[in-house]
Amino acid sequence: MSKGGWWIVLRTCCISRISRRQALLLSVWAALGLHMNTRQSLTATIVYDNRPYDPQLTNAWGYSCLIEAGDWSLLFDTGGDAQTLRTNLTRLGIDPRSIGTVMLSHFHTDHTGGLQAVLSDNGHRPTLVVPQSFPYEFKQQAGEHARVVEVSGAIDVGEHALSTGELGKSIIEQSLLLKTSDGLVVITGCAHPGIVNIVAQARQQGEIDLVMGGFHLKDAGAAEIDTVIEQLKQLGVKRVAPSHCTGDLAIRMFAAAFGAGFIAVGAGARIGMWLPGGWQPRLTSMFDCE
Numbered sequence: 001m002s003k004g005g006w007w008i009v010l011r012t013c014c015i016s017r018i019s020r021r022q023a024l025l026l027s028v029w030a031a032l033g034l035h036m037n038t039r040q041s042l043t044a045t046i047v048y049d050n051r052p053y054d055p056q057l058t059n060a061w062g063y064s065c066l067i068e069a070g071d072w073s074l075l076f077d078t079g080g081d082a083q084t085l086r087t088n089l090t091r092l093g094i095d096p097r098s099i100g101t102v103m104l105s106h107f108h109t110d111h112t113g114g115l116q117a118v119l120s121d122n123g124h125r126p127t128l129v130v131p132q133s134f135p136y137e138f139k140q141q142a143g144e145h146a147r148v149v150e151v152s153g154a155i156d157v158g159e160h161a162l163s164t165g166e167l168g169k170s171i172i173e174q175s176l177l178l179k180t181s182d183g184l185v186v187i188t189g190c191a192h193p194g195i196v197n198i199v200a201q202a203r204q205q206g207e208i209d210l211v212m213g214g215f216h217l218k219d220a221g222a223a224e225i226d227t228v229i230e231q232l233k234q235l236g237v238k239r240v241a242p243s244h245c246t247g248d249l250a251i252r253m254f255a256a257a258f259g260a261g262f263i264a265v266g267a268g269a270r271i272g273m274w275l276p277g278g279w280q281p282r283l284t285s286m287f288d289c290e
C-alpha cells in the first residue's frame with residue numbers, strides 16, 4: 001500500500017467529526033491502494049526545542065524541524081548539540097541517514113550545534129544549504145561530509161520548498177518557505193532580521209498560511225508584541241506555531257490573538273499539511289487531531 005494510503009488509515013483512527021461509515025469507506029479505499037491522483041501530505045515535526053511538547057523528548061535551548069513529503073526530507077536547523085538531536089530523532093523513529101537535505105538558518109550554535117548528528121553517519125552525504133555569509137572554515141569542514149550549497153538570494157531547496165535567501169544586516173539569516181495547498185508556511189530559526197520583515201519578504205512569494213519557529217520576542221514588551229501581531233495579521237498570516245526564542249509572554253499573546261489559528265508546539269509536535277494539486281478526501285478536519 002502507498003504511504004498515503006496508510007496515512008489515511010492512521011488518520012481515520014483519530015478523526016472525530018466523520019461517521020463510522022465514512023471512516024470505513026476511507027479505510028477500504030486506503031486498503032485497496034487506489035491512488036486516484038491523491039494529494040500528497042507534508043509533515044513538519046519539531047525535533048529539537050527548548051519548549052516541551054512530547055514528554056519522551058529531551059528539551060534543550062535551540063530549534064530543529066524536520067520536513068517530510070514522501071521520500072523527500074529536509075532538516076531545518078539542528079538544535080544546539082548532536083547528542084540531544086540524535087536522541088530525539090531516535091525516539092521519534094527517524095533515521096538521520098534518511099535526511100537528504102539539511103538547511104541552517106544562521107550561524108548561532110543553538111541552530112548549528114547538532115549538525116554532527118546528521119553528517120557523521122558513514123556513507124551518508126546530504127545536501128547542506130547555508131547562507132553564503134557563513135564562515136569559510138565552517139563550509140570547508142562541512143564540505144567533507146556534505147554537498148554544500150550557498151544561498152544569497154531566494155532559491156528553491158526542494159520541489160516544495162524555498163529559502164528566503166539571506167536577510168538581515170548584523171545577524172544574517174535565511175528562513176524556509178513550504179508551498180502547501182493552504183498557502184505558504186514560513187519556518188524561522190531565531191528571526192533575527194525581525195519576524196515581520198521575514199514574513200513580508202515571504203509574502204512576495206504568495207499568501208501566508210502558517211508561520212512557525214522562533215520569533216525572537218523573548219525580551220519584547222506587550223506593546224511591541226501587539227504591534228508584531230497586528231502587522232502579521234495585516235500580512236495575511238492565518239496561523240502561528242511560535243516556539244524556541246518567542247518567549248512566554250509573546251506566546252500567550254499570540255494564543256489569545258489568533259484563537260483557533262494558534263498551534264501550541266514544542267519538541268515532538270507534528271503539524272500535517274497538504275501539498276498543492278491532486279485529489280483529497282473532503283475532510284477538512286483531518287489534521288485537527290494533532
Ligand SMILES: [Zn+2]
Pocket residue numbers: 106108190192
Ligand atoms: Zn540566533
Ligand SMILES: [Zn+2]
Pocket residue numbers: 062063108110111189190214244245
Ligand atoms: Zn536561536
